[in-house]
Amino acid sequence: MSGEEEENAAELKIGDDFLKAKCLMNCEVSLILEHKYEQLQQMSDDPMNQVSQVFEKSLQYVKRFSRYKNPDAVRQVRDRYQLAEFELCVLGNLCPETVEEAIAMVPSIKTKGRAHDDEAIDKMLNDLSLIKKFE
Amino acid sequence: MFFHIVLERNMQLHPRFFGRNLRENIVSKLMKDVEGTCSGRHGFVVAITGIENIGKGLIRDGTGFVTFPVKYQCVVFRPFKGEILEAVVTMVNKMGFFAEAGPVQIFVSNHLIPDDMEFQTGDMPNYTTSDGSVKIQKDSEVRLKIIGTRVDATEIVCASNLSFCSLLTYNGYNGIVGTFYSGSCAQGKY
Numbered sequence: 463m464s465g466e467e468e469e470n471a472a473e474l475k476i477g478d479d480f481l482k483a484k485c486l487m488n489c490e491v492s493l494i495l496e497h498k499y500e501q502l503q504q505m506s507d508d509p510m511n512q513v514s515q516v517f518e519k520s521l522q523y524v525k526r527f528s529r530y531k532n533p534d535a536v537r538q539v540r541d542r543y544q545l546a547e548f549e550l551c552v553l554g555n556l557c558p559e560t561v562e563e564a565i566a567m568v569p570s571i572k573t574k575g576r577a578h579d580d581e582a583i584d585k586m587l588n589d590l591s592l593i594k595k596f597e
Numbered sequence: 598m599f600f601h602i603v604l605e606r607n608m609q610l611h612p613r614f615f616g617r618n619l620r621e622n623i624v625s626k627l628m629k630d631v632e633g634t635c636s637g638r639h640g641f642v643v644a645i646t647g648i649e650n651i652g653k654g655l656i657r658d659g660t661g662f663v664t665f666p667v668k669y670q671c672v673v674f675r676p677f678k679g680e681i682l683e684a685v686v687t688m689v690n691k692m693g694f695f696a697e698a699g700p701v702q703i704f705v706s707n708h709l710i711p712d713d714m715e716f717q718t719g720d721m722p723n724y725t726t727s728d729g730s731v732k733i734q735k736d737s738e739v740r741l742k743i744i745g746t747r748v749d750a751t752e753i754v755c756a757s758n759l760s761f762c763s764l765l766t767y768n769g770y771n772g773i774v775g776t777f778y779s780g781s782c783a784q785g786k787y
Contacts, residue, residue: 470679485598
């Protein structure tokens with residue numbers, strides 16, 4: 463499993479499968495899972511019996527750590543700053559407040575010769591916090 | 598991190614399921630088989646959200662079973678090495694503490710807990726800083742960095758070795774308390 467050895471989210475090495483896949487922020491997962499849970503509720507009286515433990519735990523987790531109510535607005539930030547899906551989702555899940563924090567969480571935004579200086583990152587964080595404020 | 602991903606699986610179906618409801622039968626069997634499982638490659642399959650397509654069935658010689666290749670979209674949870682995520686503490690002891698991020702179990706060894714945090718025994722065992730400003734106990738929310746993962750093939754339990762990257766304990770508050778520690782990396786075993 464050589465692929466496994468090289469895996470490092472800090473350098474955005476998460477494998478081709480997942481780089482191409484759509485990353486989901488906790489708030490988005492929460493929307494999906496709750497929708498599915500409601501569907502199950504309509505079909506049977508005791509939906510908690512129907513779902514797997516993995517589902518139950520995930521639902522609890524994303525409900526607890528949901529940050530935004532409007533994930534689409536966060537997606538717009540991604541287009542503006544050319545972030546990878548994974549990077550945006552980490553930022554969206556953790557909501558760093560300072561540039562230093564953001565770089566520590568997502569070191570890859572500073573590498574690869576991308577035009578992200580501290581100023582740009584600060585602006586990006588500002589945009590994100592505005593979304594949160596006005597939703 | 599959660600992902601929305603397309604996966605493929607060959608479903609073997611007993612002939613008694615054939616008929617008008619073939620498609621529904623395939624889908625419900627797929628959900629039963631796949632949801633809640635865990636693999637090293639794709640992580641935990643949390644929920645199937647849609648079926649992309651069901652290919653042509655192939656009758657197996659001698660048994661009458663038919664194999665259908667099914668492409669489906671699903672939400673998976675896959676922890677990555679180096680990823681930073683939030684987790685809820687489930688158990689604290691002198692070896693370190695356990696936390697859960699969705700379906701994933703995480704262990705943080707006491708070697709990786711910042712040095713200024715001391716273990717306190719008692720009713721609610723916890724790790725506390727010397728000035729008492731930050732406390733990690735059951736139900737605390739912590740931010741941590743994953744330094745390794747291990748998947749058990751026999752059980753649906755996934756384990757991670759953890760490093761403390763940042764210790765931002767909220768203890769149920771909304772704001773961020775605590776300071777940002779940069780991570781030291783060592784191996785712990787769970």
